[in-house]
Amino acid sequence: MAKRPNPLRRVVTGHDAQGKSCVIFDSDAPHVYHREDVNAFFTDFWIIESIPAVLSGHKDEGSEDRKFSHSPPVGGAVFRIVQVAAPKRNKPRDLKLEQELFVKMNPGGVSELKIDGPAPIYHRTPTVDYAFNLGCDRCLVLDDSEVVVRRGDVVIQLGNYHAWDNRTDEPGCMAFDMIGGKFPD
Numbered sequence: 001m002a003k004r005p006n007p008l009r010r011v012v013t014g015h016d017a018q019g020k021s022c023v024i025f026d027s028d029a030p031h032v033y034h035r036e037d038v039n040a041f042f043t044d045f046w047i048i049e050s051i052p053a054v055l056s057g058h059k060d061e062g063s064e065d066r067k068f069s070h071s072p073p074v075g076g077a078v079f080r081i082v083q084v085a086a087p088k089r090n091k092p093r094d095l096k097l098e099q100e101l102f103v104k105m106n107p108g109g110v111s112e113l114k115i116d117g118p119a120p121i122y123h124r125t126p127t128v129d130y131a132f133n134l135g136c137d138r139c140l141v142l143d144d145s146e147v148v149v150r151r152g153d154v155v156i157q158l159g160n161y162h163a164w165d166n167r168t169d170e171p172g173c174m175a176f177d178m179i180g181g182k183f184p185d
Contacts, residue, residue, distance in 0.1 A: 004032070004034070004041060005041055005083045005171070007028035007029065007032075008028065008029050008043050008045075008081055009026075009027070009028060009029070010025065010026075010027065010028070010029040010045050010062065011023060011025070011026045012024045012025040012026075012046070012060075012062075014055075014056070014057075014058065015056070024058050025060060025062075029043045029044070029045050029062060030060075030062065030063055030064040031043065031044040031045075031062050031063060031064050031066055031068070032044075032064075033068035033105065035101060035105060036101065037094070037097055037098060037101050037120075038084060038087075038120065038121065039084065039085040040082055040083065040084045040085075041082070041083045041084075042068065042080055042081075042082050042105075043080055043081045043082075043083070044062055044066070044068070044078055044079070044080045045062050045079045045080060045081070046061050046062045046078070046079050047061050047062060047066065047072060047073065047076065047077070047078045048061065048072070048073070048076045048077040048078070049061075049073050049075075049076045050073070050075045050076050051075060051076065051077065051179070051180075053077075067107055068105060068107075069105070069106065069107055069108055069110070070102075070105045070106045070110075070111045070123075070125065071106065071108065071110040071111045071125045071126070071127060071178065071180070072127060072178050072179070072180050073180060074108075074110065074126075074180050074182075075180045076179075076180050077177065077178060077179045077180060078176075078177075078178050079175075079176070079177050079178075080175070080176050080178070081134070081173065081174070081175045081176070082164075082172075082173070082174050082176065083135075083171065083172070083173050084164075084166050084171060084172040084173070085171050086166070086168070086169050086170055086171050087166050087167070093120055095115055098113075098115070098120055098121060099113060099115055102121065102123065110125065110126060111123050111124065111125045112124050112125075112161075114161055117141075117161065117163065118141055118143075118163070119141040119163035119165050120163060120165075121163050121164075122141065122161055122162070122163045123161065123162070123163070124159055124160055124161045124162065125159065125178065126159055126180065126181050126182050126183050127157075127159060127178045127179055127180055127181055128156065128157070128158060128159075128178075128179045128181055129155075129156070129157040129176055129177070129178050129179075130154065130155075130156055130176070130177040130178075130179075131149075131154065131155040131156075131157065131174055131175070131176050132153075132154050132174065132175040132176075133149045133150065133151055133152065133153050133154075133155075133172075133173075133174050134151065134173040134174060134175055135151060135170065135171065135172045135173035135174065136151070136166065136168045136170035136171070136172050136173075137149065137150050137151070137167075137168055138164050138165065138166055138172055138174065139164070139165040139166075139167050140155060140162060140163075140164060140165075141162060141163040141164075141165055142160065142161070142162055143160075143161060146165075158181075159181060159183055
């Protein structure tokens with residue numbers, strides 16, 4: 001198994017019994033999923049089941065007890081950071097393994113994989129994704145083009161097929177706020 005990157009701290013605030021603001025959780029984010037074939041670690045900080053979100057209680061909506069899902073709950077949202085190791089060069093693409101691992105991380109079947117897409121893990125989710133590049137340059141692969149996304153750049157995706165390709169020798173890191181939507185009929 002690959003070495004897990006440094007843990008990411010998560011501070012969650014809310015209200016105490018008297019209605020005063022307070023810290024509810026302060027620890028390393030506990031919900032981390034490892035995708036072996038691309039050596040990516042998905043850290044889910046918070047998951048909202050439906051919008052509008054309930055803003056009370058002390059339930060940990062980012063706990064390690066949750067089953068990982070590539071997409072947020074239908075009508076919900078997820079905030080995560082994805083850390084990807086520097087890629088191995090000249091590694092042949094294993095379409096069967098790619099499909100098996102995508103199914104494993106997509107238990108509700110909400111995300112769609114296009115196995116014959118132009119890049120590994122070419123997929124779409126029924127979400128609005130706010131993607132913020134925190135690390136090395138990443139290549140956003142689309143049906144008709146490729147866009148280099150540099151550190152500090154933001155991409156807003158509207159349920160389109162895409163893949164993120166790290167073509168550098170550096171590890172990558174991106175933050176995603178994924179808000180559930182629906183594909184047009």
